[in-house]
Amino acid sequence: MNTASTDLEIAARSGSTLKRIRARIPTYLAxxxxxxxxxxxFMLARTMPGRRLHWLGARPFSANNRPASSIFAGVDAQEATARLRADGIQTGIDLPADIHEGIAAFARKTPCFGNFDRRLSFQPLEHDQAEQHFKRPLLSGHYFETILECPEVRTVQADPLLHEIAARYLGNQAKLITTRVWWSFPTRSASERDKSLASLDKFHFDLDDWRMLKFFFHLQPVDADTGPHVYVRGSHKRRVLRHQLTLLVGHSAEDVLDIYGRESPLTLTGPAGSGFVEDPFGFHMGTVPKTTPRLMMEVGFGVSKPSSRRFHGEPIVR
Structure with missing residues (x-):
């Protein structure tokens, strides 16, 4: 590549970076x-010394609080926690058919909010018409607190196995902070700002709390063309210095895989109901669906008091 081409590429990446920062500033200030x-x-949890210091305050899991039953059959909480500590991710935490079918049915008939914007309400099965109506790409459709009207969602977020794994991994301070369901839609064009808000096509790590754990469930089948989630195994427990000092959490695949290993990414595909749990400090991303919308559920745990200003995960959109 010649010098002129290199300069243009650097300028393009810098412009994209500035757009992503500007899109998130109103949320950060609030x-x-x-x-x-x-x-x-936000400043210190991205550094390994800061994180290790905070982890010292984790209270050990109390075996006296072990749950008696769960909707998740055949999952050993102790084994799942050990795998999380090693890789940052554990698969095989699958929803029963009646649970994931009930949540999916609720999502298909309930209006969602496009691109995190409550002004862009539409029926998810009318996505193409909604893009024409609003005259903009709609990459995602979120339900925010509306999803808590679904009884199957409340069953999942209260399940004792999830709470046990969270307490074993994060410490007994672990508390439920996130329950959300959202669509990721195929779309013909999207701006960098929209992709940034949707956390698509950039490896990133989450900085919503000092310590977090997130459970994800496919509510429809996910294959390579459905925008699968990708996780970089082992990246939750090591971080090169420049990835600790940058204010950005999003990085290109080339940048991340050159450092953490070409063999480290795990692409999460599977049938409806298949699930996994991850430490979101590890690098991960959602990819843009090519053909079929992806419908996902997330149940997240942390150690700090969640925001009362907004439903967790909802940015301020201008």
Whole structure:
């Protein structure tokens, strides 16, 4: 590549980076106003020394609190926790058919909000018509607190096995902070800002709390063309210095895989109901669906008080 081409590529990447930062600044400012403790977390939780120091305060799991039953058959919480510590991810945490079918049925008939924007409400099965109506690409459709009207969703978020794994991994301070269901849609064109808000096509790590754990469930079958989730195994427990010091959490696949290993990514595909749990400090991304919408559920745990200003994960959209 000649010097001129290199300069153009650097300029393009810098422009994309600035757009991603600008898109998130209003949310960051609101988070600081609501909870000043958010800022030191946001600055220090990206560093390995800061994270290790905070992990020292994790209270050990109490075996006396082990649950008696769960909807998740055949999952050993202790074994799942050990795998999480080693790889940052554990698969095989699958929903029963009646549960994932009930959630999917609710999602198909209930209006969602496009691109995290409550002004862009539409029926998910009318996605193409909604893009024409709003005259913009709609990469995602979220339900926010509406999803808690679904009884099967409430059953999953209250399941004792999930709470046990979270307590074993994060410490007994672990608490439920996220329950969400969302669509990722195929679309013909999308801006960098929309992709940034949807966390698509860029490896990133989450900085919503000092310590977090997230369970994900496919509510429809997911294959290579359905925008599968990708996780970089082992990246939750090591981080090169430049990835600790940058204010950005999003990085190109080339940048991440050159450092953490070409063999490290795990692409999560599977039938409806298949699930997994991950430490979201590890690099991960959702890819843009090519043909079929992806419908996912997330149940997240952390150790800090969740935001009362907004439904967890909802940015301020201008």
């Amino acid at each position: 988070d600081v106003r609501e909870n000043p403790a958010w800022l030191p977390m």
